[in-house]
Amino acid sequence: MRSRDVSFFLALATLLVATGSAVAGGSPRSELREAQLPHVCTGPGKPQPCTEDSQCPSGLCEINFLRGPDATFEAEVTLIIDDDVSKFDGTEKIAGVKAATVLLEVEDEGETHLLSQTYQNLEGRKFKTLIEALKAGPFLADMGSPVSNRRVAEFRLFESLTDDPFPSILDDFLFEEGDNELADAVRALAGVKGRPIIAEVPGDAALIQRSDHVADGLASLVRMKVKIRFVPQ
Secondary structure, three states: OOOOOOOOOEOOOOOOOOOOOOOOOHHHHHHHHHOOOEEEOOOOOOEEEOOOOOHOOOOOOOOOOOOOOOOEEEEEEEEEEOOOOOOOOOOOOOOOEEEEEEEEEEOOOOEEEEEEEEEOOOOOHHHHHHHHHHHHOOOOOHOOOOOOOOOOOOOHHHHOOOOOOOOOOHHHHHHOOOOOHHHHHHHHHOOOOOOOEEEEOOHHHHHHHOOOOOOOOOOEEEEEEEEEEEEEE
């Protein structure tokens, strides 16, 4: 991406925003993920690795984000979840199979790039076990941590943004990076060698577009703008 004015028309409702706070709901989980990212001392002098502000007498200990014209960009992302995947003709024999699709739309120099990935719970080698897993649904991002342990489901898209101990899906994705294939695609598109991280999510629920179809059998979705940055690999 050579343009410095990069705007992402995303459909992954989970990642990057050019607005607001980098912390949604004050959950300790995103803070724990932030602590796992590389940090350096900012301020006068040569940047030094650190883990806390006390190690930086002349500055602060902050995330070591890469610098450059394409190392930071805004995006709009959409997360689509379907609690009951169907055959096109409606003749499916197994009901309640869950799937989640992430769509990232990137506009660079007048060209729109679409990056998308669909996820299902593909655990189990036996047919019965696999069907049970598909119905249980997959984990995305940090949702599978012992603290969260929340599989994706349509209703999760409409949870409060601030409720504890289970904050919204926003917190599940903050300071996360995409799966290997999606992360590789973002690196290739930006031309930046590093780990792409969701650095900011909307701090205001009014900035999130939601479409609730839990009751009518269609997939539900959320769409939002986010900000993506890179840290060293």
